[in-house]
Amino acid sequence: MYSYTGKILHIDVSTGKTHVQRVGEDFLKKYVGGVSLAARLAYDNTPKGADPLGPDNALCFAASVFAGTMVPVGTKHAVAAKSPLTGFLGDCLASSYFSAAIKRAGYDGIVIKGKADKPIWVFVDDDAIYFNDASDLWGMETFPTEEAIRAKIGDERVRACTIGPGGENLVLYANLTNDRGRQAGRTGMGAVMGSKLIKALAIRGTKSVQMADIEKLCEMARKLGEVAQTTKTEKYRVLGTPANVLAMNRLGILPTRNFQEGEFEGAEKVSGEYMHEHFTEKAVACAGCPIACEQIVHVKEGPYAGARTSVDYESLFALGPNCGLDSMAGIIGAIERCDAYGIDTMSTGVTISWAMECFQRGILTKKDFDGIEPDWGNHGAVVALVKKIAYRDGIGDLLAQGTKRAAAKVGKGSEHFAMHVKGLEFAGYDVRGAQTFALGSAVGTRGPCHNRSLAYEADTHGEVDRLKAEKERGQIAKEKEDFAALFDTVMLCKFIRGCFKDVWTEVAQLYTCATGIELTADELKLATERAWNLKKAFNIREGWTKKDDWLPPRCLKDPIPAGGSKGAYVKPKDLRMMIKAYYKARGWTPEGLIPKEKLIALGLEDIAEDVGV
């Protein structure tokens, strides 16, 4: 077997037992790897109705088929489990040396179940699995944990995926961190690991990765890497994704003050350009990446002096304009703390902005905030709230549960501006001025997500009239999901997506060079559609109904007040029309369920009885 290892490692931390499941080429070709494989492992290993924070929820890691190879931006891994934030499937991606370690230790996937009786860290040392006492690590921040584990073993080859205080305290949107700046960021995978009392999954992989045709693969990889040095990735290489701040501001869809506005008066001061000039030290890369988008920034003076972290657009929007912050140093300070505590910057930012709007409207008062006055733009308050969330201190206990639960508890009309779908907080594009992405956000299996639905590209790149709703958007949204699923399945970082001429064929060729398994572009397309349906199937099994595919009231009732999308909102009848068209494009029933025949056609006959209609 080439590139693949044919092995899935199962670890039960309740019993301390492990076993290796052998999987063949047919299975691997069908699920490919990444999110698709992780979703299949989650479907098979998490029983219906499992408590997301209970021992039955399986935390599933899956390596990219390209992990540890020279395929550019292919050294990635996926994590999937039932999300404590949404109650549906949570699926995340991360990358770099930890991803390669999974493969090099000899596994295509790792499934962790159970709950330890005291804090532990799990060490996968190639074929040997150790359960170590983590009482001295419990309470540590994310990256120091990884460093401490490396120091214990005394070998730099040890890579670890860790949780911080956020995951320990079961913040519902706690994340998993590896290689310092890489996070399986959304949907609360860190809370799942924390619920199992696992502080870290450390891996030392020392095996070689074999290729079926290494010369051809290297040649293709080198050419692709060269294209990745051109203008096609310039945005990512030069400013990184923070380049989006001014672009979205111009379009009037830069979420501002909890999505009350789409244009931020302080945008220049928190732009990628400003950051680059005043704060960026260096761009670094994940393992195997020729792009190097990660802009490492450093605050040299003021209250956040010494803060050093990487900043991307989504973190920047959520904790910046969305909280009214026009202080780049303040935003960096907040992001750095989120990363250290191991909590999702996006959900953290959007939950804090919800609380700030509650304060603006007098729904929550200074007393509720333990004396903090979270006026818009008060970065000291934002950073203080970040800490309270991570430690579930005072109001942090409420905010640690995300906007959906917090608004349900507080009530008083705050549900109107709780900016989530399915419990997951929004990404940084106000969907009222991006109607295709409004649809994509409503129907996404993990919630509203720019990474799973590239529908925003249709809007922001001018492929469609972004302010108009029409039924053709159903097909577009479906295609943009499948396109994203291609990158999440094989896996490749989406930042290379502009570097192909015929992406499906070229990726299929890379796959065959790596694995020796024949794969056509059509088979690859089917695999991505299978992956999407599998995620949906998981949700259906958990009780998903059509009403879960909807947008929060603000999107449907409050027009954007000014700027490039002035007056825009999502009309409920338009949304219904687009959702109907989307279900049809997917081959689903008008109720959004998957017909048995569809599942069978996708090769998912074994789950057709469970979830098909």
Next chain:
Amino acid sequence: MEKQFQYIVCDPAKCVGCGDCELACSMAKHHVFDPGLSRIRTVRIEPIVTFSIACRTCADPPCVTACPRNALTQDPEKGIILIDEDLCDGCGWCIEACEFGAILLNPGTKKVEICDLCADLDEPQCVKYCQKDALYVGVPEVVAQKMRRDVVSKLLRELVETT
């Protein structure tokens, strides 16, 4: 002219720490992807230090002096370290002697391996595959020239900006 030996030079300002040089080396020498079989190694000291190191072809190589079995010799023309596989028994004295950590002990063969600048190929494969042009082959004099050029350009630019 006094001879200077070439070696793989890494420009830390251009290196992004991706590790592709390690994969290129293991591919060229062992036909697999495996940093553990690479003669050039990437060093990442988080969050911003990224650098790759291979044999520096020292003028008076301590690895050669350290080898108790005389398994290592320096090629008088190229400066690369030649290893007599029959004599090397993997004791690791040379690894301890090398100040740059640039010697690999192959865990399979139990013999050491040292960058030979891909003597049998057109160019070192790590240089070929480095997409950031962070690696190049240089002799000390040329490396110093480049450093001088870089520093003077920077100084002049700062002068221009302040006047």
